[in-house]
């Protein structure tokens with residue numbers, strides 16, 4: 001039986017929880033330097049269809065990390081929750097925040113040019129440079 005694309009998740013302390021519809025069960029991993037600093041390692045994420053329903057939104061801090069993106073985190077416990085396109089309901093949530101990650105699988109690596117040499121993932125993945133990955137979100141031509 002296929003696992004549902006309707007998912008829920010929450011932060012470490014439980015102040016923030018969400019319900020969302022995943023675009024697919026594909027998990028991506030971002031190797032970029034901003035994600036590395038933000039999470040302490042590579043960021044694992046899944047794409048969300050439309051706007052999520054968030055409970056405890058008053059506990060969410062948003063950091064605008066670039067012209068394109070905003071990063072949401074729990075102000076109480078520091079859990080990283082989402083990266084979204086600034087000013088749009090275009091979200092990716094962290095795979096680690098999922099309540100039940102069953103059915104999800106790592107299929108894609110982005111910003112491969114920024115990956116540090118100290119780790120490799122064994123899953124067979126599509127590997128994209130950062131500019132190609134970002135153009136999928138912004139609609140801009142790859143730079």
Ligand SMILES: [Zn+2]
Pocket residue numbers: 011012013014015016074075076077078079
């Ligand atoms: Zn929290």
Ligand SMILES: [Zn+2]
Pocket residue numbers: 030031032033034035036043111
């Ligand atoms: Zn990144």
